[in-house]
Amino acid sequence: MSDLENLFEEARRSTPAPSAGLEARVLADALRLQPRPRALEGAGSLSYSAPVAPGFWAQLAGWFGGAGALAGMAAAGFAGLAVGYLQPAGLAGLTTLLLTDVAVAEAPVELMPGLDALLPEE
Amino acid sequence: MPRDTLSEAGDEALLVLYANGDPMAARALVARLLPPLLRYATRVLGDGAEAEDVVQEVLLRLWRIAPDWRPGGAQPRTWAYRVAGNLCTDRLRARRHHVPGGLAEAPEAPDPAPGVLARMAEGDRMAALDAALLALPERQRMAVVLRHIEGLPNPEIAEILGAGVEAAESLVARGKRALQAMLGGRKADLGYEGEER
Numbered sequence: 001m002s003d004l005e006n007l008f009e010e011a012r013r014s015t016p017a018p019s020a021g022l023e024a025r026v027l028a029d030a031l032r033l034q035p036r037p038r039a040l041e042g043a044g045s046l047s048y049s050a051p052v053a054p055g056f057w058a059q060l061a062g063w064f065g066g067a068g069a070l071a072g073m074a075a076a077g078f079a080g081l082a083v084g085y086l087q088p089a090g091l092a093g094l095t096t097l098l099l100t101d102v103a104v105a106e107a108p109v110e111l112m113p114g115l116d117a118l119l120p121e122e
Numbered sequence: 123m124p125r126d127t128l129s130e131a132g133d134e135a136l137l138v139l140y141a142n143g144d145p146m147a148a149r150a151l152v153a154r155l156l157p158p159l160l161r162y163a164t165r166v167l168g169d170g171a172e173a174e175d176v177v178q179e180v181l182l183r184l185w186r187i188a189p190d191w192r193p194g195g196a197q198p199r200t201w202a203y204r205v206a207g208n209l210c211t212d213r214l215r216a217r218r219h220h221v222p223g224g225l226a227e228a229p230e231a232p233d234p235a236p237g238v239l240a241r242m243a244e245g246d247r248m249a250a251l252d253a254a255l256l257a258l259p260e261r262q263r264m265a266v267v268l269r270h271i272e273g274l275p276n277p278e279i280a281e282i283l284g285a286g287v288e289a290a291e292s293l294v295a296r297g298k299r300a301l302q303a304m305l306g307g308r309k310a311d312l313g314y315e316g317e318e319r
Binding site for chain 2: 004008015023029030037
């Protein structure tokens with residue numbers, strides 16, 4: 001090995017010692033400029049953008065088959081509330097007809113055949 | 123990421139981890155990059171304090187660019203050496219423009235004899251090498267340091283210097299010949315008296 005090669009070899013081994021504050025300053029810069037950590041899936045994975053947990057409305061839309069369906073359900077729900085609250089004309093009479101005993105008594109209908117023939121003989 | 127896994131990760135992976143918020147990635151990158159960058163800048167500038175400023179600036183720019191780093195291109199080390207070289211060049215140019223007596227630029231190859239010989243007379247081998255390096259034209263100095271002290275391959279040196287591979291090889295060869303001329307034939311002064319190598 002030549003003299004110069006010896007010098008190069010020695011130079012490779014001699015790294016100037018940084019001042020006391022250099023590493024601290026460099027790491028402080030790194031911390032200050034570092035982006036906020038994203039959620040990582042599992043400890044061993046390299047960085048990638050893990051799926052973000054869906055929000056409440058996104059989950060609800062998923063149950064109803066999408067945002068469009070959810071919107072339709074919401075519209076139907078509001079319509080029902082409006083009908084019940086606002087009582088359009090004619091609705092009150094229909095409600096009375098359906099919900100009172102008088103309506104049932106005035107229109108008896110034999111809907112079920114007699115069951116006596118089916119009872120076991122005693 | 124666990125510390126032992128960090129040690130196996132490449133520089134590029136560490137940089138991506140840093141950009142994604144890994145709290146240990148910066149420390150691992152600093153441990154890898156700071157010493158060689160400081161060694162390089164100190165030998166190019168001949169001034170430890172200035173070299174530290176350069177290294178801090180290089181790493182500051184690395185932290186800033188980290189979120190936009192695209193894997194598959196230049197390695198972080200290559201990029202960092204290149205930025206360090208450019209910053210050193212700026213400082214050396216600024217020194218020349220502050221030469222007392224006017225804006226005359228210093229010659230590319232000033233007479234190295236006084237500094238180098240003085241160091242050799244003192245028997246300080248490393249100081250003699252450093253003085254001889256500082257006597258080289260800047261790009262030869264960078265090329266020789268990158269090749270023979272940092273141990274980088276010529277294609278990477280070419281990328282760092284923004285030159286073709288042949289141009290980088292030529293810079294290395296010319297720089298080494300110049301060093302040999304300054305330091306050669308001085309075995310006794312360099313502490314080799316009585317040794318045959």
